[in-house]
Amino acid sequence: MLKPIEKDNAIRQLRQMLLIRRFEEKSAELYSATKIRGFLHLYNGEEAVAVGVMATLTPEDAVVATYREHGQALARGMNAGKIMAEMYGKQEGCCRGRGGSMHLFDVATRFYGGNAIVGGGIPLAVGLALADKMQGRNRVTCCFFGDGAVAEGDFHEALNLAGLWRLPVLFLCENNLYAMGTALCYTQAASDIAAKGANYGITAAFVDGMDVLAVEAAARTAVDHIRQGNGPYLLECRTYRFRPHSMFDTELYRTKEEVDRWKQRDPIELLAASLCEAHLFDEQERAVLEQDVAREIEEAVAFAENGTWEPVEELTRFVSSARRAA
């Protein structure tokens, strides 16, 4: 039985996951309506990972994300309107429309992207953690990446550096079983990702990535380990992406049955059901939550719709900093 404080937390998690799910559904709709262009990678099914992990981070911590990062950004507390406006390409977007879906950045929440080079953000996270360690700050850098990134040299180089220098990094693998459209078994000689931590002297664990409370508990263990000065931690969250890789994926590589099987373990419904079972939540509260989330999405879309285009005269602005430091 959940205690009241845990109930509040669980409802908060549920709301965040719902926000991400509805945001992604709206994004897909707006993509079809050509309001959003470029590549669009949706997070449906993986919500528990970002939501569970972010609950364990403080505002001083840093986050390095992937190109499938709307969920990570929302869970980190970035404004939904600014993210939507970014995808519209409006200057009110979090990056003035320079980045789009794959490159969300936010200095206020220490959200360092939005990296669309698979694995490219992992060394950056190591550097952020190195800066913290050298400056004596007790902060954690949480670096998200997928199972595909584990095949990149940057993953191995970065884990070696972080293990060698005992840096405060949480390596957070979202293992959704497919590197784009190629299953792990076709790309990894040894497909146990968590086991790879040992090669670099890094404590590692895996967790059911469809269970938000389990993810939160596992991430808390990891973050505590890091904050206590024990060096980096590798946490593999076993999850599943319900939608295609991007908007251009015909999903030849997996069966509908497989997808349906995973949808039985929908992280939102799993949590809602367990709350209902414990009589801590009911259909009426669900409806209120849905309405609340729908309003936030509506506001985000309105914000994006009302946004403006950056003047083309500003095209080369921010290629270099406007001025040098004194």
Add this chain to the structure above:
Amino acid sequence: MSEQTAMQTTTYREAVKQAIREAMIKDERVFLMGEDVGHYGGCYAVSKGLLEEFGPERIRDTPLSESGFVGAGIGAALGGMRPIVEVMTVNFSLLALDQILNSAATLLHMSGGQFNVPLVIRMATGAGKQLAAQHAHSLEGWFAHIPGIRILSPATLEDARGMLWTALQDPDPVLIFENNTLYNMEGPMAENSGPVDIDTARVRRPGSDITLITYSASLFKCLAAAETLSAEGIEAEVIDLRSLRPLDDATYLASIGKTRHVLIVDEGWRSGSLSAEISARIMEQAFYELDHPVERICSAEVPIPYARHMEDAALPQVETIIATVRRMVRHG
């Protein structure tokens, strides 16, 4: 009568080392990171002794992971440090090209101005030591293709000593290319040498008959050629670009306005190169000032070979510069 500036004899290697030392002393956010920079003392002995002086936190040996530690340098810069990342040679920097181009050079623009990367990357470049085709190329011109980073090429002792500090003050990534044949170069340098500007080209030798545009080690080949030519009555003006990106167009265009002849000497390959870019800019901005077509002396378009005579044949040489200038001026 102004006081004579006190001079000391030093080497390019020592000038770079003193620049690093000074930066480490003046700013505790500065640290040096790279392969063999600590216990080995630096592949080219630039950082010899610095580990003992500053300790392993700030003179940080890295594994052979160019992408990893260059990326970590970018992250550390984002995190408030002022890293100097040493990449052993330009050929190895290709292993970090993704981080340099896709992260360092793009983050500021892609983030809508939120995240700048105050990072300095130093690396050795160039041929002339019989190091063959995987240690001797001059790829700084490639890097100069990339918006969002600055490319510096110190040739003189003063620039080797002075560019680093100015680069560290820049809020954006700066790459410094040190030609490997220059480390042993010895000469006089003012004892009070300090930071220098990193924006402008310099006229290293005034002349009225032809402009030689060059940078890095080729500067000294051009100066030697100019001395010989002077004895024949041809006065070459020698321009050291210093900064390859951005290029200081004004300095070389002013010179061309005077000499009406221009030869570009670039150790990089010819096709799609920095020399091609400069040539195009001259066509665009000074075409009618010219009495003779722009000419270029570049490295032969081959992987740099090992054998001494073959390597020499692949590189711009003083004799070739002299012969080309004679032909251009006499027939121009």
